[in-house]
Amino acid sequence: RPVVDISQVDKVYGNETRALDQVDLTVREGDFISLLGPSGCGKSTLLRIVAGLSKATSGEVKWWEQDYGVVGQPGRELCFVFQSPTLMPWARLDKNVRLPLDLKHVKKSESMPKVRDALTMVGLGDFEGAYPRELSGGMQMRASIARALVTEPSLCLMDEPFGALDEMTRNRLNDDILRLWKERGWTVIFVTHSVYEAVYLSNRIAVMAPRPGRIAEELTIEAPYPRG
Numbered sequence: 001r002p003v004v005d006i007s008q009v010d011k012v013y014g015n016e017t018r019a020l021d022q023v024d025l026t027v028r029e030g031d032f033i034s035l036l037g038p039s040g041c042g043k044s045t046l047l048r049i050v051a052g053l054s055k056a057t058s059g060e061v062k063w064w065e066q067d068y069g070v071v072g073q074p075g076r077e078l079c080f081v082f083q084s085p086t087l088m089p090w091a092r093l094d095k096n097v098r099l100p101l102d103l104k105h106v107k108k109s110e111s112m113p114k115v116r117d118a119l120t121m122v123g124l125g126d127f128e129g130a131y132p133r134e135l136s137g138g139m140q141m142r143a144s145i146a147r148a149l150v151t152e153p154s155l156c157l158m159d160e161p162f163g164a165l166d167e168m169t170r171n172r173l174n175d176d177i178l179r180l181w182k183e184r185g186w187t188v189i190f191v192t193h194s195v196y197e198a199v200y201l202s203n204r205i206a207v208m209a210p211r212p213g214r215i216a217e218e219l220t221i222e223a224p225y226p227r228g
């Protein structure tokens with residue numbers, strides 16, 4: 001069943017910057033798909049269109065075979081993890097992670113167990129009272145992932161979430177993401193310009209090429225070992 005179905009999507013910024021040119025992509029339930037390619041080839045643009053943060057200039061985007069209105073309904077939650085942590089500096093971790101549930105007016109008694117669960121899942125179970133500045137970059141990124149997890153999304157969009165981190169932290173987080181993907185039955189679209197990361201994480205890779213942005217090649221990976 002397609003979770004996201006994109007056909008013949010163009011994106012033109014202003015009058016001239018053609019960022020996407022006739023992009024087709026079908027993301028199925030359980031896919032871990034990486035968008036791979038050099039800077040400026042349209043990866044973020046495509047992800048933002050899937051997230052509903054940006055509108056395609058032309059073409060069609062369907063979520064669960066419907067229009068964007070279906071997003072947010074039970075079982076059709078999506079989350080977006082940005083390139084950098086984007087935590088509220090004045091709030092402790094529990095409050096930061098609770099934000100998406102607060103916005104949905106979920107009662108505190110109901111949301112707090114979910115917040116603890118999400119923090120534990122990313123290895124920050126002991127830090128719910130900490131402020132972001134007390135944590136390392138990798139921990140802040142993990143907290144951002146916890147905030148994305150707390151709504152129990154079925155579609156998870158990540159825009160180079162580990163780009164700014166050192167290699168060791170990055171590898172560890174890659175393993176965390178794989179574990180969560182397995183445990184949670186997620187569908188993931190993951191933007192990266194690391195071939196290593198794409199091959200390690202995904203079952204499908206869409207290689208994008210710039211000028212204009214298009215999907216130049218689509219690969220399916222048969223992992224020689226069980227992933228995660």
Ligand code: ADP
Pocket residue numbers: 039040044
């Ligand atoms: P990346 O996704 O490659 O890490 P960004 O998303 O920050 O980088 O930006 C990608 C490219 O889009 C950059 O070349 C940037 O200059 C350009 N860009 C981003 N926002 C705008 C804007 N509002 N107007 C013009 N160019 C922009």
Ligand code: ADP
Pocket residue numbers: 013014017018019037038039040041042043044045046213
């Ligand atoms: P990537 O994520 O692969 O680095 P982007 O999707 O950020 O690529 O950018 C694709 C192209 O669109 C680039 O040429 C970039 O400069 C341009 N671009 C991105 N965002 C904007 C924007 N908000 N306004 C104008 N041009 C943009």
